[in-house]
Amino acid sequence: MSHAHWRLGFHIAPQHAWLNDPNGLCQFRGAYHAYFQYNPLWPDRDTKHWRHFVSPDLVHWEDHGTALVTDIPEDRNGVYSGSAYVAPGAASDGGDLLCLYYTGNVIDPDDPAADQGFVHGGREANEILVTSKDGETYSDKRVLLRNDDYPTVCTRHVRDPKVWKQGDSLYMLLGARDQNDEGFILLYESSDGSSWRLRNEIFAHERFGYMWECPNIVQLGGRDFLACCPQGLPEQETRWQNRWQAGYFPLEGSVLTTHLVDERSFVEWDHGHDFYAPQTFVADDGRAILVGWMGTFDHRYSSAPDGLDWIHCLTVPRELTLGADGLLRQWPVAELESLRGLGIELDAEDELALDAHRADLVWQGIEGREGTLVLDDDVCLSWKADALTLRFLDAAVAAGRQDRVVPLPNGVQDLRVLVDSSALEIYVNNGAELLSTRWFPRDEALRVHCAIPCAQACAYPLQDALAHAYDGVED
Numbered sequence: 001m002s003h004a005h006w007r008l009g010f011h012i013a014p015q016h017a018w019l020n021d022p023n024g025l026c027q028f029r030g031a032y033h034a035y036f037q038y039n040p041l042w043p044d045r046d047t048k049h050w051r052h053f054v055s056p057d058l059v060h061w062e063d064h065g066t067a068l069v070t071d072i073p074e075d076r077n078g079v080y081s082g083s084a085y086v087a088p089g090a091a092s093d094g095g096d097l098l099c100l101y102y103t104g105n106v107i108d109p110d111d112p113a114a115d116q117g118f119v120h121g122g123r124e125a126n127e128i129l130v131t132s133k134d135g136e137t138y139s140d141k142r143v144l145l146r147n148d149d150y151p152t153v154c155t156r157h158v159r160d161p162k163v164w165k166q167g168d169s170l171y172m173l174l175g176a177r178d179q180n181d182e183g184f185i186l187l188y189e190s191s192d193g194s195s196w197r198l199r200n201e202i203f204a205h206e207r208f209g210y211m212w213e214c215p216n217i218v219q220l221g222g223r224d225f226l227a228c229c230p231q232g233l234p235e236q237e238t239r240w241q242n243r244w245q246a247g248y249f250p251l252e253g254s255v256l257t258t259h260l261v262d263e264r265s266f267v268e269w270d271h272g273h274d275f276y277a278p279q280t281f282v283a284d285d286g287r288a289i290l291v292g293w294m295g296t297f298d299h300r301y302s303s304a305p306d307g308l309d310w311i312h313c314l315t316v317p318r319e320l321t322l323g324a325d326g327l328l329r330q331w332p333v334a335e336l337e338s339l340r341g342l343g344i345e346l347d348a349e350d351e352l353a354l355d356a357h358r359a360d361l362v363w364q365g366i367e368g369r370e371g372t373l374v375l376d377d378d379v380c381l382s383w384k385a386d387a388l389t390l391r392f393l394d395a396a397v398a399a400g401r402q403d404r405v406v407p408l409p410n411g412v413q414d415l416r417v418l419v420d421s422s423a424l425e426i427y428v429n430n431g432a433e434l435l436s437t438r439w440f441p442r443d444e445a446l447r448v449h450c451a452i453p454c455a456q457a458c459a460y461p462l463q464d465a466l467a468h469a470y471d472g473v474e475d
């Protein structure tokens with residue numbers, strides 16, 4: 001069978017080759033921009049560039065090609081991850097200026113200090129700024145920080161600038177690994193976006209992994225949530241089941257005055273097999289929106305079966321809100337509902353077939369303590385007592401993905417499942433718990449089989465919003 005039915009209809013993915021972290025997310029001069037880590041030489045060599053997608057509405061995206069490539073000595077082994085800051089009115093035409101901050105990765109195996117992983121030598125991490133006044137052409141690159149500029153507590157692993165404005169200053173978070181193999185965050189401050197001075201180092205009380213990648217800040221309801229991706233947490237029965245983790249610390253006070261976070265407060269964004277390195281941005285209407293990498297570097301499972309020549313995608317944009325428990329909720333942005341066709345009501349026990357493998361399945365007012373949803377004969381989501389389990393029913397389809405169990409002391413009240421060919425996003429209890437997982441179904445049609453007593457349930461077929469995403473773009 002051809003691979004065509006695994007092509008995604010509303011998840012950003014490259015037409016060919018490799019995708020990882022979302023980068024430079026922003027709304028700039030009206031349009032939404034999503035860049036991502038892109039390796040055109042996959043699977044033979046590893047060179048990261050930034051590829052660029054643009055959308056008027058967070059739903060219909062167009063591939064605008066490769067935007068930032070490795071072309072200066074300071075980023076010769078990769079234009080690594082980073083973020084966007086839109087400077088109001090700062091462009092030469094009087095309009096807003098797009099400022100992209102990223103890490104230039106340099107590897108030097110001949111450095112006598114080079115060790116495995118290039119932790120103490122053989123690596124440079126340069127923080128670099130590129131600007132654009134149209135989102136299509138870019139300025140020269142300016143190196144802002146080099147290894148010698150970081151505090152001596154740092155190893156050579158420092159990266160992934162997240163820049164935002166607060167009060168009169170700009171701030172930058174950098175993920176880092178210290179000399180004792182402890183993950184932490186550097187917080188820098190700047191008045192002009194070009195020269196930066198160290199303000200804080202933010203550690204966990206107790207060591208929490210050896211490296212923190214992709215730091216991020218979410219500010220909602222007057223509270224600060226400091227996000228990062230700790231590497232090296234030991235896998236537990238219902239936590240930290242991916243190779244590396246992605247989550248946030250709800251802070252007691254402001255990130256600007258935080259020196260220590262409580263590692264026991266760390267909340268995982270997502271319990272699925274394929275989720276890492278999320279980034280957020282604030283849209284012009286004030287919404288905080290998160291996009292994650294729907295993939296991992298986990299070699300236990302495959303995300304490119306049978307020679308598929310592209311690998312990984314991004315999650316849909318998710319609006320973040322603050323729950324009554326003081327933790328964050330994630331929910332697909334409302335714009336995605338524009339893809340819905342006519343809804344088909346579902347009974348408590350029901351079976352349904354849709355022509356395309358794209359759907360938005362919604363259950364509200366769920367009754368009782370048990371429920372089951374089976375998609376095709378491949379994937380089963382079930383809950384009973386205090387836990388929910390995601391299970392692949394067929395080992396070949398699972399491609400290495402084992403069961404995922406999420407503790408749910410208060411049961412399941414509502415459920416929403418987005419199916420997009422080979423991407424599955426599961427939202428439980430109004431987006432309090434999520435599971436994002438890739439899935440390579442055998443069939444072109446989607447079969448839904450449910451046993452979920454509830455007040456209301458509906459299956460919406462979804463249109464393909466990305467059919468023309470790649471038209472006219474060069475590789």
Ligand code: FRU
Nearest residue numbers: 021037048080081213214277
């Ligand atoms: C996270 C990460 C980042 C780095 C990028 C390289 O997935 O390792 O820390 O900047 O990927 O592609």
